[in-house]
Amino acid sequence: MMNPNSKINGPTEVFSPNDDAELSAFLADSYARGIPLRIAGGGTRLDLGALNAQQTLTSRALTGIVTYEPGALTLIARAGTPLEEVEQTLAEEGQALAFEPMDHRGLLGSSGVPTIGGVVAANVSGPRRLQAGACRDHLLGVRFVDGSGRKIKNGGRVMKNVTGLDLSKLMCGSFGTLGVLTEVALKTLPRAERQLTLVFSKVSLQEACTIFASALATPYEVSGAVYHQESAWLRVEGFAQQAAYRADRLKALFRENQIDVIADEESRALWRDFKNVEVFAQSSEPLWRILIKPSEAPALARSLQLLGGDVFIDWGGGLVWYCGSAQSAEVRSAASAGRAVLIRQGARPASDRFPEDAGAISRLSAALRKTFDPAGILNPKLMGD
Known part of the structure; x- marks a missing residue:
């Protein structure tokens, strides 16, 4: 069952399940033994080498488009399906992913293959987010296995079938800390003429x-x-x-x-x-992604520029990219009105990237992790305790 077959970002063994059953058995065993795991898709967005984990679990063998209905504007794909394959399939029918997910490889110098599961797990959304919404707004349903090995399906193939508690939105942006995605269902849209x-x-x-x-x-x-x-x-x-x-x-x-x-x-x-924020692709300085109210972007940019470095503004001012050598504490202080995430730490992807949550948000996050990952084995410490 354990099928380790290569090395990623460190000395740990890599397990690539071929289906939900293998994944469920592996996670149930890891849960029972308390083995911490790195969760990875294509390995292009995170530095998982710094996580305190004994094994790497990747969805890269869970590939293939399950069903695509151009007339219904819906696509279902297994989590390890390369993003490029999804985009090419849609392009052949004159369609696209409206949220135009970015490719982090230029910024981070990573060499993996972006997957559709990784896009959903990180809620990756490009410039069209300000009009079309984020990845999670186009997510119809998911299949995943949680940290105790439970196989869970949530959502449907069309919006009218999405009823009850929407776990799809919860999984989107959780970076593998609540479960391992095996399949995603997405809305598609016609490509603009x-x-x-x-x-x-x-x-x-x-x-x-x-x-x-x-x-x-x-x-x-x-x-x-x-x-x-x-x-x-x-x-x-x-x-x-x-x-x-x-x-x-x-x-x-x-x-x-x-x-x-x-x-x-x-x-x-x-x-x-x-x-893809190519303007900062050739730099080796730390790179930050800061969410802010658009009206507060000019003041934030001025504060960051006083620290040295450069800014790039997206989403009409709602997203500020900052590339510079300022200390983390200085950047987080300047961006206290927003949410600053460290994307690149020097010349490599960041490991300690997320700010610490406090108060009710921290308690809610801890409760969710306890529910879906009771032993704390999925990407431990990635998004807080």
């Missing part, structure tokens, strides 16, 4: 955030709003006439500004770089 990007030059971050707030308050369905080094970008998508109309209306709204327009493939290439 046309994409246009409005480029604003020579604007301050304060001016950019004002532009973002005004644009996002319009009915023109802005699907991306980012800022870096005195330039701001707004993206609109849809059928050709829709996209052109939206771009024209936004240009009229901001007629006082100098605006250039980038179209289609050039625009898509630009937003792939934005999605």
Whole structure:
């Protein structure tokens, strides 16, 4: 049953179950023996080597698209299915994952293969989140095995079948600390026929955030709003006439500004770089991901820039990426109004990345972990005690 077959991020053995039954038996045995485990998908987003674990459990053998119904806009895939395979399958039918998950490999220098289970486990969401929502908003259901070996199914193939306690949303973003995903069901959406990007030059971050707030308050369905080094970008998508109309209306709204327009493939290439935060891919300095109220982004950016380094703004100001050598305590202090997560620690993925929760949130998190991982064996210490 134990089938260890390679090494990942350290000396521990790797177990890759082929189905739910193998996974359940392995976790039940680990639970009974109290063996701490590293939980990994493709191994591209976390430095699991620093975790106090004796074995690595990966979903990489749980591969394959179970069912895809383009007409119903639904896809079900096993957790270890490569993200690229999912995206290619959707592209063949003119569809896509609306939340456009990012690829962390450029930022972290990792060499694994991103999996759809890893995307869900980390709730990975790109620039379109401000319009379409996050990964969890497109998650219809999951299958997983918890820390005691129980096989659990929750949700359905369509929204009307999602009833009762929505464990899917709970698993999304839990980073393997509540259970090991084996299958995910997701909504898909048609790929936009046309994409246009409005480029604003020579604007301050304060001016950019004002532009973002005004644009996002319009009915023109802005699907991306980012800022870096005195330039701001707004993206609109849809059928050709829709996209052109939206771009024209936004240009009229901001007629006082100098605006250039980038179209289609050039625009898509630009937003792939934005999605993957390529601007910081060549740096080896620590990298932080900070969630903040958009109205507070300019003040946060100024505080961070005083510490040295650079900032990149996404989600219309709701997401601030900070790349710099400031101490963790300094960054967390500057970002006290938001939530700062350390993504890269120097030249390698971060291990101690999450801030400590306090009060009611801490108690709730501990209760959930006790329910789904009673022996504390799944990615121990990754997200607190």
